Amino acid sequence: MSGGSARSLGKGSAPPGPVPEGLIRVYSMRFCPFAKRTLLVLKAKGIGHEVININLKNKPEWFFKKNPFGLVPVLENSQGQVIYESAITCEYLDEAYPGKKLLPDDPYEKACQKMVFELFSKVPPLLLSFLRRQNKEDCSGVKEELHKEFSKLEEVLTNKKTTFFGGSSLSMIDYLIWPWFEWLIALELNECVDHTPNLKLWMEAMMKDPAVSSLFIDPKAFRGFLDLYLQNNLEACDYGL
């Protein structure tokens, strides 16, 4: 897992060279849940890749040439083509590379996965605001909203009567939403899914997936990172290295 655990590049760093033939490069950050989506798909599909971590609190000037928004993840291939926006990178990898397809071929089933993705979309900002408040104000309002969003996901699993969001086996939608649930585990907030039993079972099933378990976030490192990140500390992204 070279590169995945490398120090991040920050302001003043030299821009990396072109991507070697046969590899695809992902600009990432070890604790970014959006970049985690792309890493999960790369691993699940066995795609040869290299990782360059970016210091998101001190971004290199050259990085804005890769993505004008300056966000990770970004894919760059040996043709110099650049793809950003996490969901778009994941879909690109599924289409461009052979092997197991993570998105279904059936147009309706594919549309269903995208509708579940929309259903999930309120969770990332909610979870982030929940974490920002943890030590300060009362976060019961945010917690209630989180419960509401989780109930929507619970309803999907209940209606489908399958373990995973796309059916009886793990597929794209599961990987796309997983990183935030990984946060719940790392921060010992499992009680958030106490009232959503199918979601709880789904989490347990996800933990058994080889891609998920090999990339599972280290809880101690994550907590250390989060502390520093919320204080805007420039060293946050390299915590634990």
Add this chain to the structure above:
Amino acid sequence: MTDDATRTLGKGSAPPGPVPEGLIRLYSMRFCPFAHRTRLVLRAKGIRHEVININLRNKPEWYFTKHPFGQIPVLENSKGQLIYESVIACEYLDDAYPGRKLYPYDSYERARQKMLLELFCKILGYQNTIFFGGDCISMIDYLFWPWFERLDVYGIADCVNHTPALRLWIAAMKQDPTVCALLIDKNIFLGFLNLYFQNNPDAFDYGLSC
């Protein structure tokens, strides 16, 4: 007359029956830009369809069985499968129906189109104040305006559950003295376009009295 020129269904209306085999149904509203996307794709691909317009201020009770929040557009096929969110509906149509593919075949080109769409959505989302630059009109508003003025000639209007901020912005822009002074007359603009697309060299002088 377009195929969606029918009265809306509102509260108290009878739910429509199942979708006939060989057709796909679109729940829509004639002035909604999001539903417009789906109507464009249906037409571009020559997909046989029927349109049911929904009264968005007085939604039928049965409509919430089609969409949990009663939004449009929604596609319903003869198997009773429902697809919503305009972009998802458009992609579904491109995938499910034969003929001309609207998304490119090349994976990178597909990704590029999706990245462009994200950019567009960010423009719509960048507003958290009346004007794009803050509480007063500024450069960015003038730089965007010409395109929106032209779109406004065709009528963005009404169904703006998703873009109330944009509607407010258009209204606010029209109150700016500079924008007002240079506002294109709708009929003159349409007259110009008409001649322009016929490659008529007189297009550019359309509407001038001398």
